[in-house]
Structure formats: C-alpha cells, structure tokens
Amino acid sequence: MQVGFIGTGSMGSILIEAFIQAGALLPEQITITNRTLSKAERLAAAYPGIQVSQSSADVLQLSEILFICVKPLEYKTVIQDLKDKTKPSQIIVSITSPVLINHLEGQLNCKIAKIIPSITNYVSSGATLCMYSDRMSEPDIELLDNLLSFISTPIRVSEEHTRISSDLTSCGPAFISYFLQKFVDAAVEETGISESEATRLACEMLLGTGKLLTVGGFNPLSLQKKVAVPGGITAEGLRIMENELHGMFNKLIRTTHSKYEEDVEKVEARFLGTDAD
Numbered sequence: 001m002q003v004g005f006i007g008t009g010s011m012g013s014i015l016i017e018a019f020i021q022a023g024a025l026l027p028e029q030i031t032i033t034n035r036t037l038s039k040a041e042r043l044a045a046a047y048p049g050i051q052v053s054q055s056s057a058d059v060l061q062l063s064e065i066l067f068i069c070v071k072p073l074e075y076k077t078v079i080q081d082l083k084d085k086t087k088p089s090q091i092i093v094s095i096t097s098p099v100l101i102n103h104l105e106g107q108l109n110c111k112i113a114k115i116i117p118s119i120t121n122y123v124s125s126g127a128t129l130c131m132y133s134d135r136m137s138e139p140d141i142e143l144l145d146n147l148l149s150f151i152s153t154p155i156r157v158s159e160e161h162t163r164i165s166s167d168l169t170s171c172g173p174a175f176i177s178y179f180l181q182k183f184v185d186a187a188v189e190e191t192g193i194s195e196s197e198a199t200r201l202a203c204e205m206l207l208g209t210g211k212l213l214t215v216g217g218f219n220p221l222s223l224q225k226k227v228a229v230p231g232g233i234t235a236e237g238l239r240i241m242e243n244e245l246h247g248m249f250n251k252l253i254r255t256t257h258s259k260y261e262e263d264v265e266k267v268e269a270r271f272l273g274t275d276a277d
C-alpha cells in the first residue's frame with residue numbers, strides 16, 4: 001500500500017515518524033510533499049526510502065491513501081491542485097477539524113475520511129478520532145482503522161462532536177500539561193523542592209494515572225473516591241479544586257467552540273470563494 005502526505009509540518013511529520021517507528025509503514029511506502037520543499041527533504045533524509053515529490057498532484061498519483069496535513073485556510077489551495085485528478089478508489093484523509101467532510105466531497109470524487117490525530121500518537125498512544133464519508137466502504141474503513149491502530153486507539157465519533165472530541169484528545173495533552181506545570185510551579189514556590197524532581201514525580205504520576213484510567217479498571221470518579229478517603233489529605237485538596245475550578249472547563253469549552261465556529265465559517269467562505277483574498 002502506498003501512502004502520501006501533503007504537508008510535513010508539526011502534525012504531518014509526527015504522523016509519518018509514528019507510522020514508521022511503529023512498523024505500520026516502510027519508508028518506501030511513503031511519498032511526501034511540502035510547500036517549503038526543504039522541510040520534506042529533511043524528513044526524507046532522516047528516513048531513507050521516503051520519496052519527495054514536487055507537487056501535491058504528484059503525491060496523489062502515487063498514493064492509495066493520502067493524508068492532507070495543512071492548516072485549515074491552506075486547504076483550498078491543496079484541493080485546487082487535486083481537483084479532477086483524484087480516482088474514486090483513492091482515500092483522502094483530512095486531519096483538520098474545521099474542514100467538513102461535505103466541503104471535501106463537494107470538490108473531490110474520491111473517498112473521504114476525517115481523522116483527528118493527537119501528539120500522543122507520536123508514542124503510539126492516545127486516540128485518533130475517525131469520521132468517514134458514506135463513500136467509504138467497510139473494507140476501506142477497516143484498512144484505515146488498521147493503519148491507525150499501529151499508533152493509536154482509533155475511535156469513531158460523529159462529525160457533530162468533532163470539536164469537543166478534539167478538545168479532549170488533541171488539545172487535552174496541552175491542557176493537562178498546563179495543569180501539571182502549574183502544580184509543579186506551586187510545589188517549587190511553596191516548598192523549595194527542585195523543579196526537576198517535582199516534574200519527574202508529576203510526570204510519573206500522570207503516566208500511572210493514565211494506565212489506571214485505561215487498563216486499570218478505574219474511571220475518573222472511582223479513582224478520586226479510591227484515593228480520597230473521607231477526612232484525609234487528598235479530600236482536602238479536592239475540596240480546594242472544586243471551589244477554585246468551578247465553571248472553568250465550561251468557559252474553556254465555550255471558547256474553543258466559538259473559535260471553531262469562526263474557523264468553519266472562514267473555511268466555508270474560502271471553499272465557496274466568497275472570502276476577501
């Protein structure tokens with residue numbers, strides 16, 4: 001199977017490296033391009049066997065599955081390059097939440113999938129969110145799920161819930177890291193423990209917590225109950241969090257959703273050609 005990538009920025013290169021390192025793809029199965037070609041060439045030099053193409057249309061020609069890894073407002077240019085060149089048997093995978101499946105179906109005659117990866121996929125962990133157009137047959141879905149399962153747990157979500165699902169799986173690592181950083185900063189400030197020691201302790205804790213919540217039989221509520229015995233120290237800490245964080249996640253979700261709505265509008269305007277530039 002030949003797989004192409006348009007865009008080898010942050011997420012494109014994470015996916016390519018993760019697929020190779022997990023043994024899902026050999027470098028020889030991969031063709032890539034990038035607007036600034038030297039970026040793609042650097043990645044190919046690190047993984048001999050990867051082919052670099054000059055244009056998106058060239059990558060398309062060589063690919064059965066093609067991942068588009070550019071930013072939302074850069075999609076229109078790429079789609080323009082691919083239009084009228086796709087074959088109905090090819091699968092185009094978009095990794096961008098505000099580009100809707102129907103935007104792509106309206107422009108391309110091939111099969112369309114929308115997959116939202118996460119930086120956690122770099123260590124073959126975390127989820128990828130999967131949404132498929134009606135043009136994807138069961139064997140197509142199986143093929144893609146199988147590829148993604150080398151680097152993640154593929155989870156089917158409805159497109160209607162793309163934003164909130166991405167907040168949890170894709171933005172989540174940044175949100176949780178912020179939380180951890182604040183915890184560590186306070187630990188250093190309040191007690192004088194070294195930053196490196198506090199960071200190591202906090203990171204090991206997060207890894208263990210993740211395992212308990214995925215394979216350890218706990219959910220977030222049952223884990224809190226298990227650790228926080230009534231009248232104990234953890235229970236006191238949770239009481240502070242309950243008071244201080246009240247409503248914070250609601251605000252966060254409202255904000256990410258309103259930014260998302262803006263992005264969808266901008267992408268739609270660009271696809272319909274009604275935007276300013």
Ligand SMILES: NC(=O)c1ccc[n+]([C@@H]2O[C@H](COP(=O)([O-])OP(=O)(O)OC[C@H]3O[C@@H](n4cnc5c(N)ncnc54)[C@H](OP(=O)(O)O)[C@@H]3O)[C@@H](O)[C@H]2O)c1
Nearest residue numbers: 007008009010011012034035036069070071072074096117
């Ligand atoms: N970062 C994440 O954690 C994450 C998670 C899930 C989904 N995503 C999605 O992934 C997409 C890419 O994000 P990113 O963080 O990887 O952005 P990025 O680092 O800016 O990468 C985008 C890449 O696309 C290239 N590009 C732009 N227009 C192109 C064109 N017409 N033809 C070929 N290449 C082109 C850019 O080339 P230049 O080198 O010339 O700039 C750049 O290398 C976004 O839509 C984002 O929503 C990201």
